[in-house]
Amino acid sequence: MYVPIELDKTRNFRYGMKAISYIEKKFKKPIAKVDLNGLTMEETATVICAGLTHEDTKLTPDKVMDLIDEKGNFKEVLEAMGEAFNLAFGGNEVNEEKNE
Known part of the structure; x- marks a missing residue:
């Protein structure tokens, strides 16, 4: 399950085991x-980075802060992060997509 967020491009939060x-x-x-x-x-930024690195292994907490400062809405990012975190622990709803 993924939760999309618009930063420099559409990125998808996912909190799996890694x-x-x-x-x-x-x-x-x-x-x-x-x-x-x-x-x-x-x-x-560390928690946000953890949820996004499944798509981009080059992300770091510092790069995440730069992306949010330049292109993102901090409140929207936190809401998407929270939603994805909730889904990881048994929440429901959201966009379900198959893993690549």
């Missing part, structure tokens, strides 16, 4: 212990 593992490694704690409401900007 993305969750990336977040856990960066935060040095299990995902269940990560407070998504109390993140710094750098931490937020």
Whole structure:
């Protein structure tokens, strides 16, 4: 399941096992212990990056911040990220597409 977001182009959030593992490694704690409401900007960029790297492995948190600053709407990005994160943990709705 993907949640699209318009940045430099249409990108699709997805939080699979690799993305969750990336977040856990960066935060040095299990995902269940990560407070998504109390993140710094750098931490937020890390979570956003994790959800987008399945399509673009060259993305970094710094590049994500640049994309959002240049082309994105921060509020819309956070909403899409939250929706994708919810879907990863059993939420429903959204655009379902097959993995490549």
